[in-house]
Amino acid sequence: MCSYQNHLQSIDDLITTYEAIRAGFVALALEKNRRATPFVAEARALKEAASQAESPIELLKIKGIEMGLLTAAGLSDKSLAHLMPEDKVEAVNGLIKNFLEPAGANFPEELVFRFLLTRGDTLGGSMRNVGGVLAQRKLTRAILSTLTIAGTRYHWQHSKSKKWIAMTNNDSEIELSLRGISWESEIGNRTLIYNLTVPLVRSNVDLCLFNLAPAELVANKSSTIEPSVVAPYVIALGELKGGIDPAGADEHWKTAQAALNRIREAFSRVGHSPLTFFVGSAMSTTGYAYARRMAGEIWNQLENGTLSNAANLNRENQVASISRWLCSL
Structure with missing residues (x-):
């Protein structure tokens, strides 16, 4: 069974409900206040x-x-x-x-x-980008929870100081100022960085998972390094879209899809094919003509292997599932 099938059984699972949209707008209002x-x-x-x-x-x-x-x-x-x-x-x-x-x-x-x-x-x-900020916080909290319940110790990088801080027993609200997470699994060292310019792609990538410890991650120190140095250590790259406005859902997916295509093309030129995934809030919304088409595109890419995984950020079980997937890679 493919990883996405742990939380997605059909196209309908990708559709964002009206209730989730309302809750999303309320969350934006609270953040604005x-x-x-x-x-x-x-x-x-x-x-x-x-x-x-x-x-x-x-x-x-x-x-x-x-x-x-x-x-x-x-x-x-x-x-x-x-x-x-x-x-x-x-x-x-x-x-x-x-x-x-x-x-x-x-x-x-x-x-x-x-x-x-x-x-x-x-x-x-x-x-303007508060939707993305809230989305990052939500996914981050799910990843931290996954690591914690597994008994896996982690370090997290402060977004401003860039310092790596060891996990403590009280990690409440660290997602407000977190840029990266690092942990060691049975497979090896793993480091997840948000919003990193990947030299090979020559553009910003929302989520980057490497099989390196932070100290070994030269991509974390410079965006001008030789691309071939980074490519073999990239496990997965993903796009995270937190905008909840249903009118912009299709545009969010088009932007993410274009970014993911650039990633695949860039890595294929050097003989590598990292996993790619997409996590979105208003991924596909009921009541809009393009809803089924958009969901269908995502589903088809999952089934043919173009996309390795995807999740609707408003479905708690999907967020938890894709977090477990990331932590298991």
């Missing part, structure tokens, strides 16, 4: 400080709100790196003259509103 919390706190602090001024021009005399004024003037964190000091002064003066002074006694509220408008753009930008 979580990410917005610091901005709301900043706005409250700005309003408290601004309330000490009797007029908008006096805001310039208050220490410690310079960044708040620049943000309210419409300048993003990225734009500030490209502006001269005089440009920043001009922006704040424009804010005061054109918007805060006309607001009269309500200028502190006007300041906060404009601060939040700019912060809202920042939040919107960070939310």
